[in-house]
Amino acid sequence: MMKPVYISAAAALSPQNSFDADTLLPDVISSDNGKLFVKDTDYSKFINPVAIRRMSRMLKIGISTGIKAVQLSGAEKLDGIITGTGRGSMRDMELFLGDMIRLKEEALNPTYFIQSTYNSVNGWLAMQTKCTGYNQTYVHRGHSFEMSLLDAKMLLHDATEPQTYLVGCLDEMTDDYFIVKSKIGYWKKALPNSLQLLQHSNTQGSIGGEGAAFFTITNTSANSICSVEQLKMLQKPTAAFVQENIDSILSAHGMKLKDIDVVLCGMSGDARFQPLYTPILENTTAHTTVAAFKHLCGEYDTSTGFAMWLATKLFQEQSTPEVLIQKKGINPAINNILIVNHYTLNSASVVLMKKS
């Protein structure tokens, strides 16, 4: 089994007030149009003003989140940057492709093309942090962030010296993307408010979301918030398969479900995927709190990043906000968190985290 890795800092830009607030979810932001967009911040605090003018919104979101995580960690040097994105810079890609049609493939702006590549955020982060080490971007749909985390775990498992990696994820939603996906049943046809998403789990579809989350991850526990003990990625998950893997992870760490203080579930309000979480709701004891998060960030490929950021905050604050709770446990402290998430019918993941 791989050694645990440790999170020394975390930052997230999400549809909630996750970036600038000092406390977890001081106010809850909702939407009534089926989409949750990132709450912007002052990007000029994190990005060179000469560079920022040419950047798309997604670049600004990703770079600012990554830089903030590095600033919070106090790390002077990064050994590498590893990022996952399911879709990359959608808006720039749409602009570039739109121009190709409109201008008959002539006189195309280079900027849209350059920025629409998946690894542009990683490149900018490397330049901003002067990191000349390992630089990798994973584009694996619903497992993009998990692949980044796994890569960091493997690198740190082999490292003999203390090392720090910046690991993160980002995905954006555009109006065109929302329209295309609505045609294949991704989104709910009628939902009064995003906060009511989980009360409509008997119908098909979810709400569109986006966000970025970055973490500084090390192989030393000193000054860390928590550890990532184990991560599993599941293809074509079924409820039984998810449960089997939860049991196997817990058993490998000498634990049972009753030892978990909070299970963070990626319930998306979609009736097709709700059965994945039924065993968790049924099998958890009175000790464990079952919480959900997609009514706050929406559904997107790398939402596990938002869940992991939430977990770091739960460890730090030692309480679970009511807006997250699906089944309230009597746990007095939050020491162990299990994240169970899915993206469409193709991918699911289970992450075991422990407070340092």
Place this chain on the structure above:
Amino acid sequence: MEDLKLTLKQQIIESLNLQGMTPADIDDNAPLFGDGLGLDSIDSLELMVLLERNYGIKIEDAREGRKVLESVASMAAYIEQNRKI
């Protein structure tokens, strides 16, 4: 020529997203790259696209391109002589 320079400055500001700048902030003869407006190599590609899209001008020779993109004045002079649109 003065009208062309003004239009060109507006197009440069829009195309390069020079936030907070107005045509009055760009000197006709100041260098666009380096110490002047501080543009970079990607901006030069954007300016080439601007010339092609708005004036039908395609510059194939990099050396010639460097001369044309020296300043707003040099761009305007080249446009006046070579425009196809």
